[in-house]
Amino acid sequence: MHLVGATIDRAEPRPAFRKFIAAATVGNIFEWYDWGVFAFVVTYIARNFFPSQDPTAALLSTFATFGAGFVARPAGALLIGWIGDRFGRKTALMTTIYVMAIGTVGTALIPSFNTIGVWAPVLLVSARLLQGISTGGELGGSLAFIIEWAPRHLRGFYGSFQQASTIVGLLIGSAVSAVLNSILTPDQMVEWGWRVPFIIGGVLLPIGIWMRRDLEDTPAFLESKKSKAEPMSFRTGAIMVLRAVGFGICWTTCQYLILSYMATFTAKQGGLSESQALWSHTTGLICAIVFTPIWGFLSDSVGRKPLLIAVNLFFSGMGYFIFSFISSAPGLYWIVAVQCVLGAVMAIHTGVGPAAITEIFPTKSRSFLNSLAFALVVTIFGGFSPYVATWLIQTTGSPISPSYLLIATGLIAAATVAASKETAHDELA
Template sequence: MAEASVLAAPSAGLSEKSHQALWAAAIGNLLEWYDFGVYAYLASLIAAKFFPSSDSTASLLAAFAAYGVGFLARPLGGIVIGRLGDARGRKAALVLTIFLMAFGTVGLGVLPSYESIGVLAPILLVILRLVQGLAAGGEWGTSTAFMVEWAPEGRRGFFGSFQQVSTAGGSLLGSGIAAILTSSLTPAAMLDWGWRVPFLLGVVLLFVGAYLRQNVDETPSYQASRQAAANQPVASGFPLGAFAFGFTIFWTIAYYILLAWMPTFTQRFAGLSPAQAL
C-alpha cells in the first residue's frame, strides 16, 4: 500500500492542479505553524496574564510548561490524524487540522485572563494548547504526504521541501508580527490587549480550510493506493515510526531552542528590547 501511494504520480494534465494543491497546503501549513509558535514569542506577556506570581522566573517557567504541553500532544495528533489521513484521505485530515488549530489559537486570543476568572484561566489555556498540539502533530505528516503525493514525476523532493519551508516561514511570520506589535504599541497596551492580536489573526486559517475543502482534490496517489489496498497486506509501521520519533527529538530540541526560547532569553539575559529580540 505504501509503495502504491509513492509510485502513483499525477499525470501531465494535472500539473495546474498540482501547483494549486501545493500552494494551498503550503499556505495552510505556514499559518498553522505560525499559530502554534506565536505563543513562545509572547511568553513573557502570557506569563503575566495567566500565571501571575511574585517570582517572575517561576511565572515564565509556568508559561513555557504550558507551551510544552502542546509538544506532548503532537505525537498523539500524528497517530490519530495520520490514521484518519490513511483511512479517509489527506484532504480530510488537513481540513481537520486547520480547523482544530484555528479553534485553539482564536480561543487563546479571546480567553479571559487570571485576573478575570482565576485558576480556570490557566486550565483553559493548557486545554487549548493541547488542541493546538493535536493539530500540529496531525499537520506535519499529513501536509508532507499531501505535497509529495501531488508532485509531478521527478519533482517530489522539490514539492516536499515546501513543507519545511512553510513550517519555518510560519515561525518567522510569528516573530515578525510580534516584533511589529511590540514596536508599535506601548508595553502597557501590549500587556492589556496587544498580545491577543497575533492569536486572533488565526481566524485566517478558517478561510484556508474552507478553500481547501471546496477547491482542492484528493491526491491521485492516495486514490490509487485505495484501489490497490484490497490486494496488498498491511505492514506494521511501528518500528520505523519509533525510530523516526526518537531521531526527530534531537533536531527538534535544537530547532525550538533557537526559534522559541532565544527571543525570551535575549530579553531577560542579554538586555535586548522585545522588538530587538524578535
C-alpha cells in the same frame, strides 16, 4: 511490495499542483504562526495567566503550558493520521484546520487570571491541547499529501515548501510581535496587546478553509486503496517510526531552540531589548526561508544523507560555541549575523528532512505513521525544549547549558542517518 506513484514518476507536476501546494501549506502557516506568537509573547502571557512574584517561575509555568500542546500531538497524530489513511488526505487536512481555528480563537478570547481566577490557566491549557491535536495531524498529513503529489526527482524540493511554510508562519508571528512591541508600551502589551496576534490568526483562518475545500486526494493514495498487499506488522511499523524519530531529534531541537526560544534567549542572556530580540530573530527566519527550498532541491541530486549528516554534526560541534558567543552580549549586529548563519544552516534540516522522513513510510500507512513519528519527536524533543533550556539555565547557573541538548541530539541523529538507506532516488512504496 506493491509500488505506487509510478504514474507520476519523473512527470511534470499537474497544472493544479501549485494550488495543492498552497492549500496544503496554508494550514501549516497558520499552525506555526500561532505556535510562534505564543513563544514570542510568552512573557506577557505569563503575567496574565500565571501571576507570581518570581518571574522565572511564571515563565516556566507558561513554557510548560506551551509544552502541554505538544503532549496532545500524539493523540492528534493517531486520530487524524488514521483519518488520512482511511478516508483520504483531504478529509484529514480539513479536520486539522477546523480544530486549529477553535484553539487559536480560544486563546485570544480567554480572560486573564485576575478576571476569572484559576479558570484562566485551565482554559489556556485546553486551547493549547486543541492546538496540539491539530498540529499532530497537520504536519504528517500535509507532508504525505505533498510528497505523494510530487514527481520522484523533485520530492525534496516540493517537500521543502511544507517546512518553509512552517518558518513563514514563525516569521509572520515574529514580525507581528515585533511591530506590536515597537508601537505599544509594555503596559499595553501586558493588558491587551498580546491578544492581537491571536485575533489576527482567527480572522485569517477562514482563508485556509476556503483554499482546502476543493482539494483532490493523491494518485498514490487512490492507488493504494486498490492494493491487496498484507498490512505491515507492528514490529515493522515501530522500526520505521523509531528511525524517523532518530532522523528528526536534532532538527526538532534546533527548530524550537533556534527558531522559537532564541528570541527569548537573546533578550534575557544576549543583552538585547525585547524589540531588538524579535527583529533579530525575524532576520534569521528570513534566511531560513530562503535557504530551505535550495537545500531541498540540492538533496534531490546529491541525496538526503550527506546533507543531513553534515547539519547534525554542525550543531553537535558548534552548539556550545553558539550559545557561549550570544551570552557574551556581543551586540545587536553580531547577534543578527549569528542568527542569519544559524537560519541558513538550520534550513538543511527543514529543506531535506520532510522528504527524507516521509519517504520512509509506505503509502497505505504513510499519513498515520508519518504523523505519529513527527508527533513523538516534536513532543519529546521540541515542545519542552524551551522549558528544559530555561530550567537548565536556572539550575546550572550557566546560560550556555541549552547547548547540551544540541550536542546530544546532533550526535544521535547523525548516527541514525548514517545507518539508514538513501531514499532520494527510489519510488514511493
